[in-house]
Amino acid sequence: MESNHQWPTWEVFTQKKQGAPHEHAGSVHAPDGEIALLNARDVYSRRQEGVNIWVVPSDAIIASSPEDAGAFFDPANDKMYRSPNFFKTADGLKQI
């Protein structure tokens, strides 16, 4: 038995309302997916935060590393034309 007796961690994504994107809420420990789902429900939806939950094994997530930041994100700095800021929009439209 490994010295770390913690159960694996699972990342929790909750959906605020139908059609909305699932957003990262936090993580839970659990021995398997079903228990992870229940734990996520108990920890992250007690105050009506969501209508749907995803749980994903934390080690299934491939993340970029801080060292990648320069190469990954800086090149977008001077490319304003990628943002849809220059379109005329209807009055009262909050977002496009």
Place this chain on the structure above:
Amino acid sequence: MMTDLQKALIDFCLRIADNSLIHAQRISEWTGHGPILEEDIAMSNVALDLIGQSRGFYTYAAQIDGDGKTEDFYAFRRGEREFRNKLMVEQPDNKDFGFTMMKLFLNGCFDYLMFRDLMKSTDETISGLAAKSIKEVTYHVRHAGDWVVRLGDGTEESHQRIQNSLNELWPYTNELFEQDSVDALLISNGIAFDKEKFRDEWTKMVYEIFAKATLSVPENNTYSPTGGLKGIHSEHLGYLLAEMQYLPRTYPDAVW
């Protein structure tokens, strides 16, 4: 002057409310002591669900009584002989998580079937309370059932311990189905339903989980503790009430 039917309805509500409240008090003993943070929160959630259920039924009983009683009166100003909960829920959990889950599962399956029937009650308050409660109970059964399976079909030690919990709690399940003249009167008025009628379904429900959990129900069990309907309890309820009622009894008009 109260009719016999009103008196029976009060008794009926108090039995459900007392059972949920005492069960909740036992489960809430885990708050801050859960085996992991997530289960600690889960058990507190379950306890709060059960307290919510008891409040609904206490409030309705107080309303029928019409004598200025409140939900707090029923919870905090009655002695153990006046409590109508089943003996199973008052049994101490002794910090054994599997015991708590087994109890929640056995009682939860019963409550699920009871509330399912009560949703068809001719009394609109009862059917409304049942409709709200059954969603909570559905989750309790899933949560507790999942753990019964995992502990039963887990390690040698977890299997033995959850089997011991089943052996200890099984004799108390008989009392869940007890009924008396209170039930009979309400049944004849379409307000309540015969619990005997879903006994087979309850048995099937729990046996299905026990099969997955590789647990076996104790055979030739002849011990069947009873007394809740008459307010005759095990020695454990008095201690539980002493703790639960300490504050309102010591400072009778304390407010937040």
